[in-house]
Amino acid sequence: MEAQxxxxxxxxxxxxxxxxxxxxGIGIGLRVPHYExxxxxxxxxxWFEIISENFMVEGGKPLENLHRILERYPVVQHGVSLxxxxxxxxxxxxxxxxxxxxxxTKTPWxxxxxxxxxxxxxxxxxxxxxxxxxxxxxxxxxxxxIVQDYLEMPFAxxxxxxxxxxxxxxxxxxxxxxxxxxxxxxxxxxxxxxxxVSSRNHGFDPKTYYNNIxxxxxxxxxxxxxxxxxxxxxxxxxxxxxxxxxxxxxxVYPKTxxxxxxLEWDDNFISFQQTWDExxxxxxxxPAIESCRKSSLEDAVK
Amino acid sequence: MTYDPNVPLLLKKEQQWFGxxxxxxxxxNNHLSPHSPSGVPIEIEASEHIVPSHSLKPHQRIQIxxxxxxxxxxxxxxxxxxxxxxLFGYQRxxxxxxxxxxxxxxxxxxxxxxxxxxxxxxxxxxxCGNDKELVLKAVKLDWAFSQSFLAEELPPLMQEHLPxxxxxxxxxxxxxxxxxxxxxxxxxxxLFQFRVELLKHLPDYWLxxxxxxxxxxxxxxxxxxxxxxxxxxxKEISRGEYxxxxxxxxxxxxxxxxxxxxxxxxxxxxxxxENLSSxxxxxxxxxxxxxxxxx
Numbered sequence: 018m019e020a021q022x023x024x025x026x027x028x029x030x031x032x033x034x035x036x037x038x039x040x041x042g043i044g045i046g047l048r049v050p051h052y053e054x055x056x057x058x059x060x061x062x063x064w065f066e067i068i069s070e071n072f073m074v075e076g077g078k079p080l081e082n083l084h085r086i087l088e089r090y091p092v093v094q095h096g097v098s099l100x101x102x103x104x105x106x107x108x109x110x111x112x113x114x115x116x117x118x119x120x121x122t123k124t125p126w127x128x129x130x131x132x133x134x135x136x137x138x139x140x141x142x143x144x145x146x147x148x149x150x151x152x153x154x155x156x157x158x159x160x161x162x163i164v165q166d167y168l169e170m171p172f173a174x175x176x177x178x179x180x181x182x183x184x185x186x187x188x189x190x191x192x193x194x195x196x197x198x199x200x201x202x203x204x205x206x207x208x209x210x211x212x213x214v215s216s217r218n219h220g221f222d223p224k225t226y227y228n229n230i231x232x233x234x235x236x237x238x239x240x241x242x243x244x245x246x247x248x249x250x251x252x253x254x255x256x257x258x259x260x261x262x263x264x265x266x267x268x269v270y271p272k273t274x275x276x277x278x279x280l281e282w283d284d285n286f287i288s289f290q291q292t293w294d295e296x297x298x299x300x301x302x303x304p305a306i307e308s309c310r311k312s313s314l315e316d317a318v319k
Numbered sequence: 320m321t322y323d324p325n326v327p328l329l330l331k332k333e334q335q336w337f338g339x340x341x342x343x344x345x346x347x348n349n350h351l352s353p354h355s356p357s358g359v360p361i362e363i364e365a366s367e368h369i370v371p372s373h374s375l376k377p378h379q380r381i382q383i384x385x386x387x388x389x390x391x392x393x394x395x396x397x398x399x400x401x402x403x404x405x406l407f408g409y410q411r412x413x414x415x416x417x418x419x420x421x422x423x424x425x426x427x428x429x430x431x432x433x434x435x436x437x438x439x440x441x442x443x444x445x446x447c448g449n450d451k452e453l454v455l456k457a458v459k460l461d462w463a464f465s466q467s468f469l470a471e472e473l474p475p476l477m478q479e480h481l482p483x484x485x486x487x488x489x490x491x492x493x494x495x496x497x498x499x500x501x502x503x504x505x506x507x508x509x510l511f512q513f514r515v516e517l518l519k520h521l522p523d524y525w526l527x528x529x530x531x532x533x534x535x536x537x538x539x540x541x542x543x544x545x546x547x548x549x550x551x552x553x554k555e556i557s558r559g560e561y562x563x564x565x566x567x568x569x570x571x572x573x574x575x576x577x578x579x580x581x582x583x584x585x586x587x588x589x590x591x592x593e594n595l596s597s598x599x600x601x602x603x604x605x606x607x608x609x610x611x612x613x614x
Contacts, residue, residue, distance in 0.1 A: 049366060070429065070430060070431070073430070074432070074469040075469060075471035075472075075499070076469065076470055076472040076500070077468050077469045077470065077472075077500070077545060077548040077549050078468065078550075079469065081549050086359065087538045098429040098430070100429075102330075103334070104322050104323060104330060104331045104334050104335075105321060105322055105323055105326075106321060106322075106323045107323075108429060110431050133334055135429075136334060136335065136338045137321055137322060138425060138427060138429065139425035139426065139427070140425070140426040140428060140429060140436075141338070141341055141388055141426075142388075142391060142392070142395075142426060143341075143384065143388055143391070144433055144475060145334075145337065145384065145600040147330070148329070148330060148333055150329070150330070152327035152329065152330065153327060153330050156325055156326060156327055156330065159325065160323075173492065180380050180381075180383040180384065181377075181380040181381055181383075181384070182369065182370050182372075183333060183367045183368060183369060183370070184367070184368055184369065184370055185329055185333065186370075198491075216368070219372065247374070248374040248375055248379075249372070249374065249380075249434060251377060251383070264402055279481070281385055
């Protein structure tokens with residue numbers, strides 16, 4: 018571990034927040050190479066996650082395809098460009114477009130990453146890690162609260178895969194992450210592959226991570242594959258989910274009481290059916306709370 | 320270029336430093352420059368900001384981000400400018416165009432679709448090759464393809480929206496607008512076909528093979544548009560069609576267009592007057608015109 022843990026005064030006060038948020042079941046990330054298969058075969062998928070920015074366009078094929086998907090499937094929006102911890106003001110032109118898209122998709126929540134990604138005048142189009150300090154908790158949580166209020170719907174931040182740790186860090190990632198979402202009163206989109214990747218890159222025990230976050234704030238779990246270069250592990254989303262990651266999922270999922278689970282696969286694509294088969298492996302880790310999912314779905318339909 | 324007034328000073332400084340490292344191109348071996356932008360050995364400077372891991376030194380850790388940044392940006396530019404990439408091949412495109420462009424013009428929008436929005440400006444300002452004119456045209460053509468694909472679709476003016484013959488004058492006086500996905504080109508050769516031929520092969524294929532001949536002739540006019548299936552298409556048009564469509568691009572009434580035509584040379588005037596009705600029918604059947612302005 019690279020930083021000293023410290024107790025946050027508000028950590029003990031958190032309440033269960035996700036009671037009204039549906040468990041949609043198992044989904045996969047909607048990606049262009051699979052469109053043909055999806056439109057032709059109308060597979061029986063619980064839900065799709067879209068990258069919001071891919072559809073925050075003026076017109077053309079992307080929006081046409083999105084409308085076809087929405088005719089049949091629930092869609093959840095996941096963003097990559099909010100860059101909430103950046104040093105410049107929140108981009109309300111971006112947020113306006115994001116909110117407009119939520120009206121089209123009827124997404125039950127919106128998520129993005131706990132990161133920064135731009136300086137005034139320069140966008141890096143990456144998910145860059147923040148220093149884990151008390152000052153940054155205050156800064157980011159205030160902005161996250163504004164985002165959730167502006168969007169008028171549940172907003173979740175996702176933990177990153179990271180490759181650097183800063184000298185100025187005052188606490189480990191899990192404490193920083195938990196503090197931000199609690200102080201902002203928002204939700205967690207927990208990427209269990211990212212926990213694993215970061216645990217390898219920073220040398221911590223994944224259990225310490227998920228045993229020390231406000232797990233009742235988790236409304237969605239991400240699964241993905243990574244690439245192991247020995248000296249470090251890279252979050253590549255181009256491979257099957259590794260056993261070590263499934264182990265984390267198997268332990269985290271029951272603790273959440275059953276939340277929507279999604280497989281991300283973004284490169285070296287395999288067929289749609291193979292991707293879906295990989296996502297369905299998640300089912301073997303969630304039988305005990307299957308009933309929980311059904312009742313949530315019924316509530317959502319009502 | 321403003322900062323959030325609430326951003327913690329230490330956070331801002333860390334991010335400025337991180338950004339300065341990302342902005343510096345990696346070398347051919349994908350390594351950071353041995354010196355930081357402030358002139359300090361990168362190993363020393365990185366260790367002032369980043370802690371080592373069990374296997375990587377601080378500068379090796381941030382190098383992972385620099386690699387990801389440059390690979391992602393270069394890939395995006397190659398995808399958005401496939402014609403230009405083929406004129407150079409991958410390596411030369413990166414070295415002569417993409418990297419110097421990104422150093423001068425960082426991405427200024429959250430959308431990755433706009434990373435290349437100032438490439439034509441950069442070519443005009445900085446590119447010195449003998450093929451500058453062709454490269455500039457290729458940049459503009461690739462950019463038009465990429466923007467047309469995602470452009471807005473205004474409510475089209477359809478045949479059935481047109482007033483009856485008796486009240487046709489109404490429509491003559493109304494301002495009409497061209498769909499934002501329509502791009503007009505005036506060129507002395509068929510760059511569209513040339514682009515098609517080049518795109519049949521990967522960029523580096525053309526390093527060892529002769530490119531198709533690009534024959535210059537008289538002025539030719541083309542329109543690039545999105546069809547009703549939202550696929551991109553193009554066609555050659557007459558000089559008259561080109562000029563008239565240009566008017567509608569910024570909004571114009573048919574009356575104004577006719578006034579302009581009356582001041583033009585006889586050939587153009589004659590041709591337009593003979594074909595105006597059929598052109599108009601084609602444009603409306605394709606949904607190219609709208610009564611609504613963009614935005």
